[in-house]
Amino acid sequence: MLNRLTHRQLEAFRAVIETGKVTMAADVLNTTQPSISRMIADLETVTDFKLFERRGRQLVPTSEALALYEEVERSFVGLTEISRVIDDIRDFRRGSLLIAGMPALALKFLPDVIAAFIKLEPGITVSLRARSSQAVLRHLSSQQFDLGFAALVNDHPAVKRSPIFTAPMRAVLPIGHPLGQKERLEPADFHEQPFVVLGAEIDTRSETDIFFAIGNARPRIVAEAQLSASICELVANGAGISIVEPVTAANFAAAGRIIARPLHPEQPFRYDLLVPALREPSRVAMRFLELIEAHFETLLGPGSL
CATH class of the missing domain: 1.10.10.10 (Winged helix-like DNA-binding domain superfamily/Winged helix DNA-binding domain)
Structure with missing residues (x-):
């Protein structure tokens, strides 16, 4: 050369x-x-x-x-x-990657992928910021971050948003809970059950309320939390049952701390990929996204985009 x-x-x-x-x-x-x-x-x-x-x-x-x-x-x-x-x-022996992720992904999912990535590409420095989905959107709009992962219903002109994985939400139960004997849970199963609810400001809260309304179910609210991980901790400690996004549910279930079950009817949950609109993703970012998609499928099975 x-x-x-x-x-x-x-x-x-x-x-x-x-x-x-x-x-x-x-x-x-x-x-x-x-x-x-x-x-x-x-x-x-x-x-x-x-x-x-x-x-x-x-x-x-x-x-x-x-x-x-x-x-x-x-x-x-x-x-x-x-x-x-x-x-x-x-040859990917030098470079950096700055990532912002919603807590549902930034607490375990993204660290797992990053750990695998730096084993494959040890010359790349990766920085991760755990932020709310709206904060992730703001960070990407600054054009300083390479990749963002969020769950959003709104857009920003300086950010390209696209679905990266969609999977059904899960019911989460304490180990040994009687409802764990069922293959899937319906709205009526939650009626008068102690329930840990997602914060009212989170978009998926309204979807869960609609799910309950289908079966005229009225769970007994015992606690409220903003993060899926916090809800799963409460569930694992016997505070009640709940419904959370699939990645956190799968991680806690894999650790043997809770039981996770499908819902009927399903509640799809979409994870979004955010990239700066004013520049194309780097080669390093594209290599990282290959691992992201593979890890989603390993954890949750094939998803619909």
Whole structure:
């Protein structure tokens, strides 16, 4: 690679990063616009990854380009070192991933995936922020985060939202509870049962209320919590029964702390993937998403998107 990488290519790359436009970069380097475009294209051929995305008249650097630029700034005359960095970025030996996730995923699901990911790609640094779904949306809108995982009913113009996995919610019961003998629970099974309810400000609370209304069931509310994990802890300690999203239910059931059962009729729960709208996901982010989808299917079985 080194015999194809030139100092002039890096000068053009640096100028485009700093000016945001090919025409301005050409002025800085006292050359022509086609010359700058050709050198950027040559550098993309050398690196084997995309460096810029066009947004109107502006060129927006990719995540890979920003990682390369940091090294160019530190050692602009060290072509050997820069060539090594290019290899590291392309081969996933260098990079970072900043993730925001709703607590239902950020407390165990995402840490499990991150642990598996860094074993496969030890050169990548991963940061995780546990936030409410609305806060995850705000974080992604800043364009500073790479990936977000939430459950939302609203959108933001600076964020692309798409379903990543859908699975039915689960009834959760203390170990040994008589309803655990049933293969699935219906609304009438919850009538007058001690029930740990999800906070009223959470969107799925209204869906659970509709579920009970189908069978004219009136559970006896004994506690309220905002997080699925908190509800499952209460259930595990015998406070009552409840209904939670499937990932947390599956994790607690797998640990032998609760019984999880399907509902009839089903209550689908959708997990959303959020990415910044102003830039495409990096190669590192795409590699991470492959593990995310595989872990969903391992934990919950094939889902509907």
